[in-house]
Amino acid sequence: MTATRRPSRPRPETLARRREILQAALEIFGQKGFNNGPLAEIADQVDMTHAGILHHFGSKDRLLVEVLRYRDESDVEGLDEQHIPGGAELFRHLVRTAFSNEARPGIVQAYAVLSAESVTEGNPGRAYFEDRYTVLRGEVADALRAMCAERGIDAPATVANASASVLAVMDGLQVQWLLDRGNVELAAASRFAIDAIVTAVLDPRPSPLGDDLP
8 A cells, every 4th residue: 555645845945935036026027017027037136047936936927826826915914814804894904905005015016017917918817817806896795785784774786886996996096106106195095985985885875976877
């Protein structure tokens, strides 16, 4: 009988090296994009060879996916079970994330650049962002429905549009902030918009724009 060998865990020094590569790749991709961010420049930044980078990640496409996951991990550090909460606490988490992002423009820039590039044909990050937005829209919608249930009201049909709007506001404000930090307050504007959207779902009022719009 042959014993089944368990897969060996990476050594601590290997994990540290991979993290160093991911940090460098996040910076380079954020500055130059995926297509224009060469592996050679990433390798130089961590004092490795091009082949050394491929040894750890296999390909540039795979490195991009791991960079995106690494960026996601930074958003849930310190949270219970490393996962965003539900209900009203989800929106508080989003606001806190916006405040945190003001102190890490490099990560914000990398996300903005890579998410925009993902819509182009053949981009290896497309599937990641498609899945990310699908999951996040679902989580935001679930949080809104939970808040409606707590108040004894039926969740309105606007929940789906509200969920997409929350994510659009956060991502769009990040771009404006990156372009003009002196005049755009990322955290304050994010809080204002998220509060307005949630309020519109929980306590809908007649639109001041009138009812004659499409």
